[in-house]
Amino acid sequence: MIACFDIGGSAIKSAYARTADEIFTLSREVTPLQSFDHFVSVMKNAIDGLPERPERIAISITGVIDPETHRITCANIPCIDGRRLADDLSDKLGLPVLIANDADCFALAEAGLGxxxxxxxxxxxxxxxxxxxxxxxxxxxxxxxxxxxxxxxxxxxxxxxxxxxxxxxxxxxxxxxxxxxxxxxxxxxxxxxxxxxxxxxxxxxxxxxxxxxxxxxxxxxxxxxxxxxxxxxxxxxxxxxxxxxxxxxxxxxxxxxxxxxxxxxxxxxxxxxxxxxxxxxGELQIEPGLIGAALLGLGAGEAGR
The missing domain is CATH 3.30.420.40 (ATPase, nucleotide binding domain)
Incomplete structure (x- = not known):
């Protein structure tokens, strides 16, 4: 099972996925902009509410990850801007974390299911x-x-x-x-x-x-x-x-x-x-970010196996 998040400047949306045909949307919470601890707590609460412990976390997010430094540029969420976000979240949440830009996740969702x-x-x-x-x-x-x-x-x-x-x-x-x-x-x-x-x-x-x-x-x-x-x-x-x-x-x-x-x-x-x-x-008018995050996480699992 994969925990999925679609994170923008206004909201953090969550879901979980078992397969590409089994993606279940969950909560929508206001994005904490100034406190990284609050940011993490929103994600932790969503994960704690899942039916089981996920294998990994996959995130669709506004902003861009630098492929060399792995730091995110995300001006509209100041508490994460400049962080090695995947590493920082993995340390806090105790799970592997995959992150992709929201436009990339849209493309992945439309390629897979749209x-x-x-x-x-x-x-x-x-x-x-x-x-x-x-x-x-x-x-x-x-x-x-x-x-x-x-x-x-x-x-x-x-x-x-x-x-x-x-x-x-x-x-x-x-x-x-x-x-x-x-x-x-x-x-x-x-x-x-x-x-x-x-x-x-x-x-x-x-x-x-x-x-x-x-x-x-x-x-x-x-x-x-x-x-x-x-x-x-x-x-x-x-x-x-x-x-x-x-x-x-x-x-x-x-x-x-x-x-x-x-x-x-x-x-x-x-x-x-x-x-x-x-x-x-695009054909996926409802939650393409969450769908893309799910496919990102599930694809990583397939590659690992």
């Missing part, structure tokens, strides 16, 4: 508050020991002209410290930034997408520019990785027309021509 079933190479893409990604090959995470593989949303890769007709788009500052990242124009906040740049009006991403689906001309222009900007970097990532399916998660994945528009444009820009949908909404 839209990526039957595909050797699955690129999971997150279109939410930010742009994220994870890469799974033959059922295994490329980032098994941490790292940034699949993070196609960062790096100065965005065009300076986009849309039909083309319009000049500046390279915006990104939260990662660079300029011109896909994240800065393709995520929910990026959509809002583009709309204000193009039309001088501040709207939320939900308002923009709703107006677009209602036929609003300004919103349609914003979506046209956004799709143009994100499709080339995503197509390049598909070329490099060889992915044959790209399940999409995050808040914007709940706008099927947007994902379809991105898919249609991406398929005109990949080296391999796909006659079927390539960029698709």
């Amino acid at each position: 839209a990526g079933r039957g595909h050797r190479i699955v690129l999971g893409a997150i279109f939410g508050t930010g742009i994220g990604g994870g890469l799974v090959v033959d059922g295994r995470l490329i980032n098994a020991d941490g790292g940034f593989a699949g993070e196609w949303g960062h790096g100065p890769a965005v065009a300076l002209r986009a849309g039909d007709p083309p319009v000049d788009i500046p390279h915006f500052d990104c939260g990662c410290g660079q300029r011109g990242c896909v994240d800065s124009v393709g995520a929910a906040r990026g959509m809002e930034r583009l709309h204000k740049l193009l039309h001088g009006v501040s709207l939320t991403s939900a308002q923009i997408t709703a107006r677009w689906e209602e036929g609003d001309v300004d919103a349609a222009r914003t979506i046209d520019v956004l799709v143009d900007l994100v499709s080339s970097p995503l197509a390049l990532t598909i070329n490099i990785t060889g992915a044959t399916i790209v399940p999409v998660g995050g808040g914007l994945s709940k706008v099927p027309a947007l994902i379809e528009a991105i898919d249609l444009t991406v398929r005109t820009r990949t080296l391999r021509r796909f006659e079927r949908p390539l960029v698709v909404p």
